[in-house]
Amino acid sequence: MSKTKDSKTEHIILEAAKRVFQNKGMDGARMQEIADEANINKAMLHYYYRSKQLLFEAVFSTAFALLAPQLNAILNDDSSVEEKIRNFTSNYISFISKHPYLPTFIIQELNRNPNFVLKMKEKKGFPNIEKFKKQIALEIQNGILKPIKGEQLFINIMALNIFPFVASPLIKAFVNIDDKAFKQLVEDRKTEVADFIINSIKA
Structure with missing residues (x-):
């Protein structure tokens, strides 16, 4: 060999x-x-x-290395909070539509190995929300946004974007749609989620 x-x-x-x-x-x-x-x-x-663990980490890292810098760039650019929400949602949904296994991977691995994320956090480009939190506080102070903690807003954004991919079989059953209709539903969420969040926090 x-x-x-x-x-x-x-x-x-x-x-x-x-x-x-x-x-x-x-x-x-x-x-x-x-x-x-x-x-x-x-x-x-x-x-x-x-080992299987090393292979899993390589698969995960390869995909995450494509997504994380994109999300980090959006969180730390000079756009408004509204633009960040729209860009984050659109980019995330587009990426996960191409890598639908990734959210389930993350949840499975965190349940199995909670320390796994600590390895990922050390990698270059891991999303940092500190600037995002400061920007939210400033836009609240300027009367643009309703009072909300940056951490809570970030969790809301992540939850609304991640859940449909994690629970896709359940959602398809609840709303009685096939794979093709589900893909369109997810595509529509690029604007639906962003609009929902923005409308909920605008002053």
Whole structure:
């Protein structure tokens, strides 16, 4: 076996692992199944990733590394709170629509390993809401927004954007829609969520 890891092979492994983790979850996934999905043998898989945990973290980190800098940039740019809410919501929903496994990944891993997020927090580009909180306080002071704590507003934004992806089977059953209609419902939420939040906090 070559001692040089090939980036193409690694990409194939990560894509295969992503599909298996999405279908089976962290606990239900098996390394042999991931190797089969990637069309390689298990020894090759272990050469690239010694354990399922390391593979999971690589899959998660690859996706999170694409999303986190975008969200961090929005939270810390010079736009108004209203523009931030609209941009955050639109970007998040667009990204998660392409990576629908990610919210479930996060929740599963936090339940299984609460310290996992501490590793992610140390990574460059992890979202920082301090500027966002100060901006909210200033817009409240200037009579633009109703009084609300920055942390609570951030949680509201995250919750309204994340929940439909985490609970998609439940939502489809409740509102009696198929996958195609659900995709449109999620797309509509780019404006629905932003409007709902903004209308609730405007002075």
